[in-house]
Amino acid sequence: MDERETGTAGTLFAIGGAEAKLRRRSVLRAFVTAAGGERARIVVVPSASSLGPEVVEVYQAVFRALGAASVEAVRPDSRADAQDPELAARLDDATGVFMTGGNQLKLSNFIIGTPFADAIHAAYARGAAVGGTSAGASIVADHMIAFGSGGSTPKQRMSQLSVGLGLLRGAVVDQHFEQRNRYGRLLSLVAQSPSLLGIGVDEDTAAVVRDGDQLEVVGRGAVTVVDGTHLISNAYAAQRTAPLLVSGATIHVLPAGSRFDLSRRTLVQHVEPLPDAEVAEVRAAESDLRGLARDIAAEGISPTHYARRLRRGQRH
Amino acid sequence: MDERETGTAGTLFAIGGAEAKLRRRSVLRAFVTAAGGERARIVVVPSASSLGPEVVEVYQAVFRALGAASVEAVRPDSRADAQDPELAARLDDATGVFMTGGNQLKLSNFIIGTPFADAIHAAYARGAAVGGTSAGASIVADHMIAFGSGGSTPKQRMSQLSVGLGLLRGAVVDQHFEQRNRYGRLLSLVAQSPSLLGIGVDEDTAAVVRDGDQLEVVGRGAVTVVDGTHLISNAYAAQRTAPLLVSGATIHVLPAGSRFDLSRRTLVQHVEPLPDAEVAEVRAAESDLRGLARDIAAEGISPTHYARRLRRGQRH
Numbered sequence A, B: 001m002d003e004r005e006t007g008t009a010g011t012l013f014a015i016g017g018a019e020a021k022l023r024r025r026s027v028l029r030a031f032v033t034a035a036g037g038e039r040a041r042i043v044v045v046p047s048a049s050s051l052g053p054e055v056v057e058v059y060q061a062v063f064r065a066l067g068a069a070s071v072e073a074v075r076p077d078s079r080a081d082a083q084d085p086e087l088a089a090r091l092d093d094a095t096g097v098f099m100t101g102g103n104q105l106k107l108s109n110f111i112i113g114t115p116f117a118d119a120i121h122a123a124y125a126r127g128a129a130v131g132g133t134s135a136g137a138s139i140v141a142d143h144m145i146a147f148g149s150g151g152s153t154p155k156q157r158m159s160q161l162s163v164g165l166g167l168l169r170g171a172v173v174d175q176h177f178e179q180r181n182r183y184g185r186l187l188s189l190v191a192q193s194p195s196l197l198g199i200g201v202d203e204d205t206a207a208v209v210r211d212g213d214q215l216e217v218v219g220r221g222a223v224t225v226v227d228g229t230h231l232i233s234n235a236y237a238a239q240r241t242a243p244l245l246v247s248g249a250t251i252h253v254l255p256a257g258s259r260f261d262l263s264r265r266t267l268v269q270h271v272e273p274l275p276d277a278e279v280a281e282v283r284a285a286e287s288d289l290r291g292l293a294r295d296i297a298a299e300g301i302s303p304t305h306y307a308r309r310l311r312r313g314q315r316h
Helices: A026-034 A053-065 A079-083 A085-089 A104-111 A115-125 A183-192 A276-298 A303-315 B026-034 B053-065 B079-083 B085-089 B104-111 B115-125 B183-192 B276-298 B303-315
Strands: A011-015 A041-045 A070-073 A096-099 A129-133 A141-148 A159-163 A168-174 A197-201 A205-210 A214-219 A222-227 A246-255 A258-261 A266-270 B011-015 B041-045 B070-073 B096-099 B129-133 B141-148 B159-163 B168-174 B197-201 B205-210 B214-219 B222-227 B246-255 B258-261 B266-270
Touching: A011 A026, A011 A168, A011 A197, A026 A053, A026 A096, A026 A129, A026 A205, A026 A214, A041 A053, A053 A070, A079 A085, A079 A104, A079 A115, A085 A115, A096 A115, A104 A115, A104 A141, A104 A159, A115 A129, A141 A183, A159 A183, A168 A183, A183 A197, A183 A222, A183 A246, A197 A205, A205 A222, A214 A222, A214 A246, A222 A258, A246 A258, A246 A266, A246 B266, A266 B246, B011 B026, B011 B168, B011 B197, B026 B053, B026 B096, B026 B129, B026 B205, B026 B214, B041 B053, B053 B070, B079 B085, B079 B104, B079 B115, B085 B115, B096 B115, B104 B115, B104 B141, B104 B159, B115 B129, B141 B183, B159 B183, B168 B183, B183 B197, B183 B222, B183 B246, B197 B205, B205 B222, B214 B222, B214 B246, B222 B258, B246 B258, B246 B266
Parallel strands: A011 A129, A041 A070, A041 A096, A096 A129, A141 A168, A168 A197, B011 B129, B041 B070, B041 B096, B096 B129, B141 B168, B168 B197
Antiparallel strands: A011 A205, A141 A159, A197 A222, A205 A214, A214 A258, A222 A246, A246 B246, A258 A266, B011 B205, B141 B159, B197 B222, B205 B214, B214 B258, B222 B246, B258 B266
16 A cells, blocks of 8 residues: 555544553543444454453453444454455444554564555545554554563663554554653654654553544543654664663653644643632632722722621621 | 852762662762862761661772772761751861762751751862762752652652752752653653753762753763753643643753753763774775775776775785
């Protein structure tokens, strides 16, 4: 498939792993909604997983509980499988394609460059919700973190990049970001390739991208974006596993409700719900201020006015 | 002591904990050198530690092994101790004051605002090496991280700020930065107080500050600086322990050899030693290019020229 022809009509989900499957389920609920809700026909792709049918059963149960019309599994388990046009054709009617966690190198190894990958691109282009969790999140961008080590400080050779699906361009997605302390490896990748936008997704959290570049955050944690536009690094010179110089990286930590423009690399908005207690306080203050304004206007007019105000105040 | 009168003639050491005490010892060696080398008279302040004399014995052994003229311990173990002018006077001749690790709230509780703290400021003002490791690093800035929880994602209420010594202004120093995954708590503090420069120091690494604002990095890890100048945050509104929005923080990860201007908040330089193998390669390439230039100049002149060049090349 010609990369330039990739459509962006769909909704992209990069989930940081360990998304809630009971109770709140905000991340998976958002996926079902984006896939069409009650009309959602979801295909689960468990190729990254070393688990058998049980991983499929879990997602079938939760997607059905969340109201999806149908949930089926399509599992290419080799590059030969993914070359099979009949297997790929099973994505033709999907309104959602969900890749499970596991080992993302299995996904890249089996799928990238095959008719199965083309079918995922086609689903995305026609408006499906496409993406996945953990390994299934890493695979969505054009550059994929294959593996690496944890730690806050970026070091030479702490991670490895390979080729991803390319549903998201100019980016690299890391997952379990907070829980596995992955600042260092994401910074090291951006230090080596400052044009790449680094996207780190916490567990039970999703980076949801619409229109190709409008990122919105759903879930319990945050999405961390590393922008290397103005970055200075010694990544071309650092030796072995030495800590890397990474000066001037811009960081955006985006909790649920944040919107971020991946092309302009800026925060679009963050909606903060006003807590109930504060709403009441603001209203009380406003009515107080109105009373005070009346008092000032009435100042010196009549002592009975104050007496009346005071009595009114005491009644509240 | 009037804060405006604090001198900055000395060398400030903020060490991230677990500095090497055997073999390389680059961090403690730098401390002894800054304290005067063979003329160094170092006072160890172990007040933060819950250990007894053994913590002093370790530093006495290592500072003496590194050539210091004298190493003694002065240990205020209460606020009353630190109010004692005689105890404070024992710092009068020190060319180095080294605060050990432990609980930094003990340091702030016992020392800040006492004659003992004044004596540390006086030592710094007259040119001593002053600072410490772990808890002894956190205490040096004007704002001190008292305690907090780990994790990459900044959250409301994940850490607590209290008052530090103020040898470094407009900053907060965190330690064990990489090893204890402290990005989140440093980002959360800068989100709440964007004027503060966040400084995270890895283990076996020192942020060494001269002239009040010229930071240099020594040791095995890196110093991470978080600059909130252009930061957008919802820290004023986020509820309970929710992840914080922190958009537009500028990050500098500085390995050994980096210099950073804390006032201008910019990288000054990073010196990268050329590896021996590369030096040889560059020299070989240069001589090759010179040969190629000669070849180009000689082109068409004489076939024997090439024959001569080839023979010369084979001899190498």
